[in-house]
Amino acid sequence: MARTVQVTVDCADPARLAAFWAEALGYRLPDPPGGFASWDEALEAMGVPPANRNDASALVDPEGEGPRLFFQRVPEGKKTKNRLHLDVRAAPGLEGDARMAALEAEAERLLPYGATRLSRHEPAPPLDAGHIVLADPEGNEFCLD
Known part of the structure; x- marks a missing residue:
């Protein structure tokens, strides 16, 4: 049985990188959880402090075919050439x-x-x-x- 994959990217600014890749690939942010008009509203209700609201971001293929992209904040910067691109x-x-x-x-x-x-x-x-x-x-x- 084939598996689906999520591509995870370590980064310093998940929102900025998600915005770039959304433009590059034609992807979009996933909809906020049911009952919430925006992700900010959902994160507020979940108790996520404003300082942590850019710790992660995600993108999805609007047609549901491509892999989900997940961007997570890490403290260290990129140091060498990618091993995967x-x-x-x-x-x-x-x-x-x-x-x-x-x-x-x-x-x-x-x-x-x-x-x-x-x-x-x-x-x-x-x-x-x-x-x-x-x-x-x-x-x-x-x-x-």
């Missing part, structure tokens, strides 16, 4: 110059939200169709693929 499929079905142009357009779209451009890898045989490496606002590398 996300490939954001930004040019499905495209090849050559059209593919790289679509990847460039997506990279440019994400820069104002806090992405940093790290490198561009041109298409090269036999398997690489070309990709762009970016970092999210906290320096976690990901590929536009």
